Structure formats: structure tokens, C-alpha cells
Amino acid sequence: MMTIEIREATLGDLSSILALYSQLGMDNGDVLPPNRAKKIYNKLQSYPDYKLYVALKNSLHVGAFALLIMDNLGHQGASSGIVEDVIVRRDVRGQGIGKTMMEFAVQKCRERGCYKISLSSNLQRVGAHRFYESLGYRRHGYSFFIDLHKEEARL
DSSP states (O other), X not given: OOOOEEEEOOGGGHXXXXXXXXXXXXXXXXXXXXXXXXXXXXXXXXXTTEEEEEEEETTEEEEEEEEEEEOOSSGGGOOEEEEEEEEEOXXXXXXXXXXXXXXXXXXXXXXXXXXXXXXXXXXXXXXXXXHHXXXXXXXXXXXXXXXXXXXXXXX
16 A cells, blocks of 8 residues: 655655646746745745645656635635646656645645635646546536736737
């Protein structure tokens, strides 16, 4: 039986997390330089309900994700959770690591009394969509965004 440890990321995990994110294919495989990642990590530590987590198998980094639990004035004040930047190392996908991470996130949200947990996934990531749907996530509504980097380039 495979044992996956999920814990809050530390500063010492950053280089492994950046290596994981390089596998996603976003930003042409580029990742933050270590010094900038460290500054952002330190800033994240000041956010009370935004956590970066790592998944470890045999002490090796095999996954990561971020979870924001936010308070709401709507929904009778019930909190909601947002999962971001989910990644499982390419060579260990399909082994239940992603499922374990997502179950961990759901449990954290349940503990906090969230009325929902949501995530966004690029339309091109069809395999990821199948994965999320296999865990009970449903497509709901539309996700809208403005790519501010491209918008700034046009100005």
C-alpha cells in the first residue's frame, strides 16, 4: 500500500515545488526564479487561510497544490474553498496521489464548514477534467478571466 504524506510546504520545499510546476506546461515551462519564489512564499505566510501543500512519497516530492479558504458574507457566512496550482509529478501520475491531495483539500474545507470547494482548469487539460469529474467535481457555470499580461502588452 502506498503511503502519501501531505503537509504544509516549508521554505525548504520551494525548489522541489518549482520543479513540479515546470512539468505543467504553463508559461512555456518557465518557473519563478528561486529568490522571487522565496519572497512570494514569505508573503503567503501572512495570509491566514491560504496554504501551499506538498505531497510526499518515500520522502520525495510527488505533488503540490494551494488551498484558499475564504470567508463570505453570502451563503449565510459559510466559507468556501478554492484549490489552485494542482500538480502531480509526471512519472507517478495515475497512482492515487492526486486523489489523496484532493481528498485532503476537501477534508480541510469540511473542517472549516465550507459550503463548497471549487477549482478552475484550462479547457485544454481534458485528462485533468476527467480526473476531477471522477472525484465528484461537476462542471458548474463558466469561468471568466482577463489575461492581464496580454492586456498590458496591448497598451
